[in-house]
Amino acid sequence: GAVVSQHPSWVICKSGTSVKIECRSLDFQATTMFWYRQFPKQSLMLMATSNEGSKATYEQGVEKDKFLINHASLTLSTLTVTSAHPEDSSFYICSAFPYTGGKTDTQYFGPGTRLTVL
Amino acid sequence: DQQVKQNSPSLSVQEGRISILNCDYTNSMFDYFLWYKKYPAEGPTFLISISSIKDKNEDGRFTVFLNKSAKHLSLHIVPSQPGDSAVYFCAASALSGAGSYQLTFGKGTKLSVIP
Numbered sequence: 001g002a003v004v005s006q007h008p009s010w011v012i013c014k015s016g017t018s019v020k021i022e023c024r025s026l027d028f029q030a031t032t033m034f035w036y037r038q039f040p041k042q043s044l045m046l047m048a049t050s051n052e053g054s055k056a057t058y059e060q061g062v063e064k065d066k067f068l069i070n071h072a073s074l075t076l077s078t079l080t081v082t083s084a085h086p087e088d089s090s091f092y093i094c095s096a097f098p099y100t101g102g103k104t105d106t107q108y109f110g111p112g113t114r115l116t117v118l
Numbered sequence: 119d120q121q122v123k124q125n126s127p128s129l130s131v132q133e134g135r136i137s138i139l140n141c142d143y144t145n146s147m148f149d150y151f152l153w154y155k156k157y158p159a160e161g162p163t164f165l166i167s168i169s170s171i172k173d174k175n176e177d178g179r180f181t182v183f184l185n186k187s188a189k190h191l192s193l194h195i196v197p198s199q200p201g202d203s204a205v206y207f208c209a210a211s212a213l214s215g216a217g218s219y220q221l222t223f224g225k226g227t228k229l230s231v232i233p
Contacts, residue, residue, distance in 0.1 A: 004161075006161075034220070034221075043207070043223045043224060043225040043226060044207065044223040045223075046220065046222070049220065093162070095161075107164075107221060108164070109161035109163065109164075110161050111160055112160060114159060
């Protein structure tokens with residue numbers, strides 16, 4: 001089946017630093033990738049839609065200058081948390097939508113990245 | 119405003135019995151529904167889906183039922199096994215403004231199957 005990887009799987013950083021998280025589709029091309037965030041005991045919250053070759057579309061309430069998204073190729077999207085603060089500590093998950101499209105195609109999720117900001 | 123609701127945060131079921139997880143939605147534009155299973159510190163994995171033109175889809179021990187008029191769907195697992203213990207997310211899909219099919223998730227239901 002389709003595989004999506006994320007790197008790193010976990011990261012601890014100091015407040016004020018920036019952290020980059022990579023999301024790769026390993027065996028398929030994805031023109032669209034999604035970034036989600038999950039707080040403990042809460043649902044997955046969509047942060048932004050990453051489209052290859054164009055600017056990301058951010059959900060309401062998500063700071064685009066803080067969460068920089070770059071979808072440089074059909075297999076790679078990156079999320080950079082800039083000037084991270086403790087409240088940014090969370091579990092970040094990406095998903096990739098196969099190029100073939102069609103509403104019956106499911107998204108494939110990465111394993112997630114645990115970010116802890118001290 | 120939560121468009122996809124899973125009102126039971128947790129559910130405990132005896133091994134071998136049926137597990138029924140429920141999900142309600144409010145947005146009539148949703149036309150495709152999915153269930154995901156998630157273990158702690160892992161990404162969700164796709165379980166089963168159903169199109170709005172159907173009212174039932176079955177895959178092995180997993181069956182999803184859709185009642186469009188009630189805007190309600192349910193996931194049945196029978197027989198339940200200890201390995202089914204996980205958080206189950208209901209998700210609904212609708213065409214987004216970006217031209218892709220964006221998912222809206224419920225908060226999840228934690229299923230515990232007791233041996």
